[in-house]
Amino acid sequence: MTLAELLGAARRKLAESGVEDAALDARLLVEHFTGTSRSDAIARPDRTIDPRTVAEVEAALARRCRGEPVHRILGFREFYGLRLSLSAETLEPRPDTEVLVDAVLPFMRDVASREGECRVLDLGTGTGAIALALLANVPGAVATGVDISDDALATAARNAVDLGLADRFRPKKSDWFAEISDRYHVIASNPPYIGSNEIAALQKEVRLFDPLRALDGGDDGLEPYRIIAAGAASHLEQGGLVVVEIGSTQRLEVGSIFADAGFRLVRALSDLAGNDRVLVFATA
Known part of the structure; x- marks a missing residue:
């Protein structure tokens, strides 16, 4: 079979199974397993595939036809220009979360320049996506990535090594702040924020393949924010920031939770679709 024939057959198979973006997913899978590129498909379409x-x-x-996301099959996903390995107990990082990274980079660069170091606590680190993206863009930063999952911590640590950031990244097993004693300039989190009764309605790519613990935010989807808001002040340096990703309808509720805990909203950011996505807080 030639490369062109394989690409065509892959597109048809996925399209017939109702896969959205069938052409893109087919190309990603074919390129990955054949070791080819888009330019190969143009320049050498008659290349024989064994x-x-x-x-x-x-x-x-x-x-993929059974619903497994393409990046789960590939075993990695790009996030903020970084290639991150995935594992069974890590959430697949999404482009929307890059908004969170954008939100705090200027602040971190200022702190690192002024104080020589900027310390970050990433709660629910998963693949390490948030922490590692921040470290990659702020040489003066160090980060602690917290997770309750041994699998996730091992994956984050491996990603840190692969990216040459292991000397500035420390994985830490903790149930939120339970095992944390230090103070940080930035506390960041993309916590579970989907209500328990909403899980069943999610797309099967999410419902069946993302870890439930990374999705389920309790009855109203807000329980992790209550935990973060209650514990953040005692782990935040003076003048520090807390930055969290939120569900698109949760801005008012999350803002109220943090206000009740003594924080003020500094900034709210939208994702590429214009939905509320990231909130930045400082102590009142």
Whole structure:
């Protein structure tokens, strides 16, 4: 089978199964398993693909047709220009979360320039996406990535090594602030924020393949924010910031939770679709 034939067959298979973005997913899977690129498809469409590789692609396509997200199959996803490995107990990082990184980078650069170091606490670190993106863009920053999952912590640590950031990243097993004693200039989190009764209505790519613990925010989806708001002040340096990702309808509720805990809203940011996505707080 030629590369062009394999790409065409992959597109058709995914489209017939009702996969959105069938052409993109087909290309990503074919390129990954064949070791080719978009330029190869243009310059060498008649390149022969060996039967073993074709079988690997077909197995990957079958997984995608069953609903498994393409990046789960690939085993990695790009986030803020970084390639991050995924594992069973890590949330797949989404582009919307890059808004959170953008929100605090100027502040962190200022702190690092002024004090020689900026300390970050990433609660629910997962793949390490937030912490590692911040470290990659602020050489004077150090980060502690907190998670309750050993699998997630191992994945975050591996990503830090792969990105050359391990000397500034410390994985820490903790149930939120339970095992944390230090103070930080930035406390960041993309916590679970979906109501328990809403999980069943999620797309199967999310419901069946993202870890439930990274999705379920309790009965009203707000329980993690109550925990963060209650514990943040005792772990925040004077003048520090707390920055959280939120669900698109949660701005008022999350703002109220933090206000009741003695914080003021400094900034609210929207995602690429214009939905409320990130809130930045400072002590009142």
